[in-house]
Amino acid sequence: MQKKRDYSDTYRHKGMRKKLIETLREKGITDEAVLEAMNKIPRHFFLESAFDEIAYENRAFPISADQTISHPYTVAYQTQLLQIKKGDKVLEIGTGSIYQTTILAELGPQWVYTIERQKKLYEEQQEYYHFKRNYPNIKFFFGDGFKGLPTYAPFDKILITAAAPFVPPMLIEQLKPGGMMVIPVNEGEAQRMMRITKLSDGRLQEELFDEFSFVPMLQGKTD
Numbered sequence: 001m002q003k004k005r006d007y008s009d010t011y012r013h014k015g016m017r018k019k020l021i022e023t024l025r026e027k028g029i030t031d032e033a034v035l036e037a038m039n040k041i042p043r044h045f046f047l048e049s050a051f052d053e054i055a056y057e058n059r060a061f062p063i064s065a066d067q068t069i070s071h072p073y074t075v076a077y078q079t080q081l082l083q084i085k086k087g088d089k090v091l092e093i094g095t096g097s098i099y100q101t102t103i104l105a106e107l108g109p110q111w112v113y114t115i116e117r118q119k120k121l122y123e124e125q126q127e128y129y130h131f132k133r134n135y136p137n138i139k140f141f142f143g144d145g146f147k148g149l150p151t152y153a154p155f156d157k158i159l160i161t162a163a164a165p166f167v168p169p170m171l172i173e174q175l176k177p178g179g180m181m182v183i184p185v186n187e188g189e190a191q192r193m194m195r196i197t198k199l200s201d202g203r204l205q206e207e208l209f210d211e212f213s214f215v216p217m218l219q220g221k222t223d
């Protein structure tokens with residue numbers, strides 16, 4: 001369906017994107033690298049063409065398999081908390097539209113490993129990804145994010161983009177000492193954004209931030 005669409009980034013889109021960046025600034029996003037990445041990546045490429053004119057509104061949109069692309073503010077907020085550094089090894093849970101993945105990849109990490117549990121989403125999104133953007137530092141996986149990727153661990157940064165009922169112990173294990181995880185925790189309507197830093201002695205330091213509303217992080221993967 002997406003294959004036939006026109007992936008052009010017009011002046012109109014660029015203008016709308018600039019306005020969105022101003023809105024993100026007004027809402028408190030200060031990390032210039034994050035704002036720059038979001039100004040560069042055309043969000044409308046990651047949505048059905050029907051949303052072309054409204055892709056830069058600060059809202060979520062439906063993607064395949066009853067999932068959603070996160071609000072731009074949420075993407076900016078989580079990415080800012082994660083403090084990506086050049087050369088980082090990053091793990092993302094919840095590939096979804098690949099938009100957040102691409103923003104991470106643009107910030108210069110060595111690798112972004114991203115896991116999706118919905119087979120349909122995983123296959124469709126990847127099939128068309130090369131029309132949208134091509135980042136050689138992204139590796140896609142179909143699987144259950146609760147388990148992470150032990151083979152590629154440990155990670156400098158871990159980002160969860162779905163509502164986690166609890167902090168998955170296997171993901172904590174896969175975090176490097178000095179590494180950080182950003183995770184929206186709690187079931188139900190709202191989740192509290194949490195940043196967990198693994199200290200050099202292995203102890204965990206937790207910081208709490210604002211409330212958000214994500215689709216649920218679910219166990220297992222679909223066929």
Ligand code: SAH
Binds near residue numbers: 144219
């Ligand atoms: N970062 C995405 C967010 C998509 S919504 C974007 O901005 O487009 C959250 C995604 O997490 C959904 O695609 C959902 O299928 C996926 N997800 C939920 N539980 C998961 C799990 N246990 N492992 C991997 N992905 C999961």
